[in-house]
Amino acid sequence: MSLSATAAAAIPVASVPRIAVGSPQFKRSNRAMFFGGFATFALLYCVQPLMPLLSHEFALTAAQSSMVLSVSTGALAMSLVASSAISERLGRKPLMVGAMAVAAIMTLLCAFAHNYPQLxxxxxLLGVVLGGMPAIAMAYLGEEIEPQSLGLSMGLYISGSAFGGMAGRxxxxxxxxxxSWRVALATVGVAGIAAALEFWRSLPASRHFTPVSGGWRALPSGFRLHLADQGLPWLFTLAFLVMGAFVSLYNYIAYRLLGGPYSLSQSVVGAVSFFYLLGIYSSVWAGRLADRFGRRHVLWVMALIMLTGLLLTLSNWLPLMLLGVAVFTYGFFATHSVASSWVGRRATSNKALASALYLFFYYxxxxxIGSASGMLWEHAAWPGVVAVLAFALxxxxxxxxRLRKLAPVT
Known part of the structure; x- marks a missing residue:
């Protein structure tokens, strides 16, 4: 070991300053997390606008076609806790880089699927490996970024997710x-590989991460700690509800717009995802508001914006319906930005597990909800989908x- 490495190893973790806004490390970490968020959402949700095409090619109902997304998000949810335990031993950056690279390769392989079960x-499998990215990213930011800048940094990560969701779609x-849809998936896979390389190049090494031995044995006590918190279980519940509503709306809005009386083309319907760009602004805006006024005073407003947008989509007048999708999308990314950064503030230890639990319920x-609302689409069309999503919101x-009543966390 070199002299400089020995000296660095001797510095207590607590004495190393956290990454501050305006520093070169802050810019590098935010650039990396933007690419990380981009890759996660692009690789995961690139199949969403393809659902009507898959329905036609493989003779599927809307609910059956939605499984191409639901199996990924379900597998991702199940792998998050395991990924958090692995990261406590291996470190944050290596696991995130590996997850992004393998998920991109799996997307490439999806382009060569011979039938729907194989797809x-x-x-x-893509969902399983991608579990090593989102919760670990939240934990990394919670450990490395100074607390007063965490809302902004998390908002920038979420904005990368918004851009990735838009670009992938x-x-x-x-x-x-x-x-063809095969060429489309292959292209997204190549973009994911490029994003993984940039993430690896840009992200600063962890300076506040301490490897934990016996990570698996520590899980039960970590579960008890987080579930006993006054706020975390409510944040987990919120994640389940708002993400289920968000995915469901984008799952089935394509079916509505491709059919009568609109009969729009696949490209035009895909352009609806440009509303994701609103999330790039709203996530950062909400993060700044949360840092300034407190998350408990901001979160309920964001959820209300989301509900308002959903109700506007009931209109049959296309401009008003699209305005509703835009408002809904704006509110979703703002809600997710505030809630996810709040998890990082409330978790006093084992932040990776807290982030994993949040994202477990999120995915x-x-x-x-994404699959269940498909059954309502089959029986009651768009009003049925809106009814169940309004109930969730x-x-x-x-x-x-309820979270507004919590005392602020220092």
Whole structure:
């Protein structure tokens, strides 16, 4: 070991300053996390606008076609806790880089699926490996970024997610319209590999991470600690509800717009995902508001914005319906930004597990509500989908108001 490495190892972790806003490390970490958020959402949700095409090619109902996304989010949810335990031994950066790279390769392989069951298997494997990214990213930011800048940093990570969700959907919509869904998935896979390389190059090494031995044995006590907290279980519940509503709306809005009386093209329907760009602004805006006024005073407002947008989509007038999708999307990314950064502030230890639990419920909501609302689409069309999503968002608003009563965390 070199002299400089020995000296660095001798410095107590507690004495090393956290990454401060405006520093070169802050810019590098935010650039890396932007690419990380981009890759996670692009690789995960690039299949969403392809669901009507898969329905046609493989003779599937809307609910059956939604499984191409639900199996990924469900598998991701199940792998999050295991990934958090592994990261306590291996470190944050190596696991995140590996997860992004393998998920991108799996997306490439999906382009060569011979049938729908094979495609579902590969999408499930993608979800398993991608579990090593989102919770670990939240834990990394909670450990490395100074507390007063965490809301901004988390908002920038969420904005990368918004951009990735938009880019993945637009790329697959346009390419599937002009070529095929296989070419579309292969292109997203290549973009994911490039994002993984930039993430690896940019992200500063952890300076506040301490490896934990016996990570698996520590899980039960970690579960008890986080579930006994006054706020964390409510934040987990909120994640389940808002993410389930968000994914469901984008799952089935495509079916509504492709059918009568609109009969829009695949490319035009894919362009609806440009509303994700609103999330790039709203997540950072909400993060700044949370840092300034407190998360408990901001979160319920964001949930209310989301519910308002959902109700506007009931209109049959296309401009008003699209305005509703825009407002809904704006509110979702703002809600997620505030809630996820709050988890990082409330978890006093084992932050990776706390983040994993938040995202477990987040992606479980995507899988469960996303598939269940497909059955309502089959029986009651768009009003049925809106009814179940409105119920979920009213519950989310009540949860946010319950969280408003919590004392602030220093």
């Amino acid at each position: 579902l298997v590969m999408r499930a 637009v790329i697959t919509s346009v390419l599937s319209d002009h070529f 479980l909501g995507s899988s469960v 009213v519950l989310a608003l009540l949860v946010a108001l």
